Amino acid sequence: MSNFQLGLIIAGAVVLIIVIAHNAWNSHRNAPKRAQPPEGPASVMGEGGLRQEPGFDAQHLPAGQTDGFEGQRRDPADGLDLPAHPPERRGGLDALIDAIAPIACEQPVAGEAALAALPPTRRAGSKPFAIEGLNQTTRAWEMPQAGQRYRQFQAGVQLANRSGALNEIEFSEFVMKTQQFADALSAAVDFPDMLHEVARARELDQFASEHDAQLTFVLRARQAAWSTGYVQQHAARQGLVAGPIPGRMVLPASSAGLPPLLTLDYDPQAAMSDEPEQTALYEITLSLDVAQVARSEQPFARLRELAKGLCETMDGMLCDQNGTPLPAMAMDPIATDLEQLYTQLDARDLSAGSALARRLFG
Template structure:
């Protein structure tokens, strides 16, 4: 390596270090001296991730592609399901706060939000404390707010929040604070990154997507026939081309605060060749389909793995298909029984962390 290249590498490293140091200094300088008002949300939460991405735990013989699909659900009927309003949660978000001397109209706040509500791969969420009710809520143009908070998700399946992403969050918060005339109260970078790594490590150890493949014995199925058999088993919601879902309501007994009760979620997905959905021929042959369960996305109370096994059994009978793994080897009931027992431990670990499977917070973390 030449002297010029070495010099450029040194200069680049110094610039990155200078940016991080400047953001830390600026955050310290602009930190509010007054205490947070009563009713304000926690300053930050525990969340994880790894910049290189998280390896998802998979059970032997089972595999599947993790997808966070709920916000895009579309019913097989003409109706569409409304996406849920995501809320900031200190369990998985680092939170910056903005206090106002006088309540600010929601319309004014919305007009000053960052154009891109994300830093790197991590989404940003914004909430206001309603000046009249005192409750935190998604910003509404017709309401007035005494306080604003911005949350950055600390981890997802793409990895943990890293120093560069957090520095971008700090920069966006300072720009927003300047536009609003209120300096942001920001959590310490070192604390946030430590929490992100810890939560990401936990999530990686308690993540699983399970799949059961259906393979035609001999003659392939026509795509229309496959869809008819799937609908007879309960797959009546279309997620996308080649993707159907068995949808259920979030059970009341699994909701910690009632906010999730009645929300529709995909219990089990059915994937097949997406090109078959675009073909003009209703007899377009399909010889393989996959049932997928994204474990952290579905409440344990719905018994999703047992439901997937039952759906696979019924579909296999209707389609004259074999239940196999990705290598084409038969899946035995004994192997599936063992996996079902292991899932009990996974659900218990999520519950202990306060991340019950199927809640919006958990779905965000495992997406």
């Protein structure tokens, strides 16, 4: 073999090695980014590869919207920016968003009898329905409880929610369920006028439709895709925890029992994969349900901070729902509009994050 032939063989081998190395480098560069191993002995890996600290059970944190009649009755102290908030109690029909029918009993009724007479469901059509009793000892309205006695009750059906306004059929179902409860206790009911309540429901629904805001932004990968573990790890560093369904993480509220401040969503199929580090995610979404979160929590400012942090650490780009990139200045008008919305909700006694707002916009 001549020196010339040998040189050609060597040159060809060098070119082949370069091509193989280049392809391997490109494959590594474009492979989904993976989570880094946990640092130190103090961290443990939770479900789906999410880092958790010992003694911190993310599944018991608030992770979604509440419905029904959760929260307290309106109080003059509502809306104060206190440093800490006690968990809210259940119960509290309110004439602002409920059609209410008083129920008068001839004799005190045991809580056990009231519980036995309650209808099997707590909805009239698509609207929450509830019956409360006036505790003879504490003089407080509450859901009937065993061991207590009641002389008065009241039944209520919500006038509107995100399913729409209370209609005549739903009102009739409310009347039927309430009358059955009253008959079981030999009590008398004073129903409000149906046409009046349906008209109130439509007006409230119109207000709610004009003041409902659910903001969603998309965070897209600039180059390499992300694995689910990579997303979970970086989101956890920003304070998010595992949510109630696969593919969801949440930023918890400052008080237990309240809806999360923000939610982060990604492909649920990828979240349930047997090999999460082999999945490839090209986008995630960040959402804020405005009416569900108190103004004092500054959720939009926290959303901007969260989005900025994730964009920087994950090499992502913030976009609107149509995929159009959003510069930082585009968020300022949204913040201004939200402040006006908060003020309008306050003026209607439906402050964002209040029990009534969470029910109306639920």
